[in-house]
Amino acid sequence: MRTLYHHPLCPFSRKVRIVLAEKKLEADVQVEKFWERRPEFVALNPSGDVPVLVEEGGTALSDATAICEYLDEVHREPPLLPTEPVARAEVRRLVGWFGAKFHTEVTVNLVGEKVFRRLSQSHAEPDSRKIRTGYSNIHAHLDYIGWLMERRAWLAGGNYTLADVAAAAQISCVDYVGDVPWDSHAGAKDWYARVKSRPSFRAILSDHLPGVPPPKHYADLDF
Ligand SMILES: N[C@@H](CCC(=O)N[C@@H](CS)C(=O)NCC(=O)O)C(=O)O
Structure with missing residues (x-):
């Protein structure tokens, strides 16, 4: 059986969990406290980042995008990257957008x-200036999703792809802390409702971090 080292509130780990579930692939899922920099874990991935996927033969794969594309190449159904080059480039542009721009x-x-x-520095207080910046930045991203949804069925075109996975992985982590202003972003909300109702999202919605409970609407399909 393959093993996935992840953290429940790491959006990059969530990408891999969603792709595994879309493709109905089983994995032994292990929570890694990456900030502890466990030597056995760093030996698997010198960057020390989660996620890491260790295949049955012992091959360790890292970097969420590399892992997701690898899984899509080896397990074709359902395809999460289109075959046409321009369409693939559009998926990758949006995966990059959410993994770099939205994440930062x-x-x-x-x-x-x-x-x-708090997890990594036990008593450290959150920086309220950064939190205000996050609250302010999220609107443009949700507006952009809404704009795309007026033109396409899914973020990158006609089909659900790795672009939707990457976006939903980030947004679901922010939703877990109750910080997505859904009421002022109907288009993004409608897209997320469709993502949420996919069976591949079930495990994400049942995540529960000890001491950090999600808000009530988090797992609600009709939020
Ligand atoms: N490019 C990496 C980034 C993954 C990443 O940033 N993971 C974070 C947790 S969400 C991490 O493990 N950081 C390690 C650290 O902060 O020491 C990927 O896509 O897998």
């Missing part, structure tokens, strides 16, 4: 400050 401008400021800062 929103997730790091909100989930990073409210959850990981």
